[in-house]
Amino acid sequence: MSIKITNLQFFVAVATSQSLTLAAQRVHRTPAAVSLSLKQLEEELGGALFEGERKNLLSPLGRFVLQEAQRELTHFERTITTIKTYAKAETGLVRVAAVPSFAITLLPPLLKHFHEQYPQFHLDIRDMDSEKVVQAVLAGEVDIGIATVPASIPNINQDFLFSDAFCVVCAANNPLCSLARPVRWSDLEGHNFINSGLGADINAAEFRHIRDQSTLSVRNTTSLLALVAQGMGVTLLPELLRRSASSTDLRFLPLEDERIMRSVSVITPPRDSLNHASYTFVKALKASRFP
Template sequence: MLRCFRAVADHGSLADAAEVLGRTSSAVSMMLRQFEDHVGAPLFESTRKSRLTPLGELILTETNRELSHFERTVAAIEGLSRAEMGQVRLAVTPSVAQVVMPPILQGYMQAHPGVGIDMRDTDSASVQRELTAERADIGMASVGHMPGFERHLIFTDRFGVVCPVDHPLAQNWAQLTWKDLEGVDFIANGLCDFITDEGFAPIMAASRLNVLNTASILSLVRGGVGVTLLPELAVLPEFLDLKFLPLVDTSARREVWMVTPPSHMLTPAAQALTRAILNANIPVTHG
C-alpha cells in the first residue's frame, strides 16, 4: 500500500503509477482506496490524484522514510546472504597470522569489501578455547579432534631448534643429535608436546622455562636466555639474527588444521573465508 501510494503521488496519475508498478490501473485504484479507508481520510484533493491533501503530504514524508528503511533492511539481509556483509572472527597461531593469512585476507577482502574481519593470534590451546566458547568462527592451529567441529588439514612443516645465529649449535648442526642439546638452556613451549622422541624427553625434563607466546619466546632466544623448538614457519626470513636448525633425528612435523563449526552453522561470509583458505596456495616446507 505504501509503495502504491508513493507511486501515485510521485507520478500524479493512476495510469502512470500502474505502469511503474506493473499493475493494472484498477488494481492500483483499489489498493489506494483501501489505504485511504485504513487512514480514515482522503489523501488526494481530487480523483485525478494530481495533488495531495495536507494530510497526504505528511503521510508521503513518513512513507518515504519507512520505505527507505525497509529497502535498506532488505539490502542488508541480501548482503548477508551473499557474503557481501557481516563479520568473521578468526583465532590463529602467530605463524599462521604472519605467513599464511596475509595473501588470503588480501584476496578475500577485495572480493568481500563489506565484510569485517576480527583476527587474533594466540597459542593452539587458546585457539581451541576460543572455538569452544563460540568466540571464533574459524580456528587455525595444531589441535586434535574436537567433537562437534569440522577439521581440515591445511599444511605441515618441520620442527627445528631456534637459536641466535652465533650460537655454538649453529656452527656444525648437520652432525648433531638430541644429545647435543643436553646441558643447553632450553625454553619449552606448547608445541614441544608434539615431539615424542625418547631422546627429547631429558631435554624437556631439564627445562626450567616454559613460554606460550611465540613473540616472547623469540625475544628470549635473542636475549640469550636459551634455545627453543619451533616449526619452520614460525621463523620468518627477515629474522636474520636467528637460525632455524632442522631436527636430524626425528620425523615429527607440525600439523596445522582449520577447525570450524559445521558448515551450515557458519554465516555466508565465514563460509566464503573457509573456501578461500582451503583453496589457497599455502607455503609449506618439504624438508
C-alpha cells in the same frame, strides 16, 4: 492485521505524487489496481488516508502513515540490497583466527590474493595459540580457525592443510650450531630452554623433562625470537617460522627425532552456518598449495 509491503509502496507513491494516475505509472500498475490497494490499506488501518476522492490531500492518519511507511520502505530496500549483494559475495565479513606461525608466513600472501579478488570483503584477522583458536571458533567469536587441533571436535568441521617439523631454535653463536648432525634431546641438557607453549602435544619423555625444567615461558613469537637471538636460551618452534625469522642471529636446527611434527588444520562451524564470505575464503584456503 497484515499489511502488505506493496500496499505501503503504492500509498507512498500516491501520497508523494498527489495523483493516482502518476502513482500508477511509477509503480507500473493500473490506476484501478493502485486504488484497490489503497482501499485495502484503509480497511486494515480502520481510517481514511486522504481527504476527499482526489488523493491529493492527506488526512492526519495519512500524514502519520506516510512518515512511518517511508522509514520502513527505506529500511526494507536497504535490507534487500544487502541480501542481494551478500548473495553475490560482493560484501561480507570474514573472521579468522590463526596460530602466529601461519599468520605471519603463509596467511599474508593468501589474504593479498583474496582481497584482490574480493575487495569488498571485510577481513578480521587475529593470531593466538591453538587452544584459543579452538575456543574462539566454538564460542562463535570467529568463523574460521587455523591451528593444531585434536583429532575431532564435536560440532566442528576440520580439514587438514599441511604438516611441518619442529626445530631447535638458538642464537647463531650457540654451540649447538657446530654439531655436524641433527640435534638430539640429550644435546639440550645444560641449555636454558624457553617454553613457547607450542610443544604441549609432544609426547617424547626426553622433551617433557626439558620443558618441565624451564623457568622461562614466552608466548609471543616475536618476543621469543628476540630473546633467543640475544642468547637468553633455546626453544622449540615449527620450521615454518624460519620464513619470518629475518634475523641473522638465529638458527633453526633439525631434530634427530623425526616424529616431532605438527599438523595444521582449518576448523569451522558446520558449513550451513558460514556466511557466504567465510565460505568463499575457506574454499580459497583449501585450494592453496602449502609446503
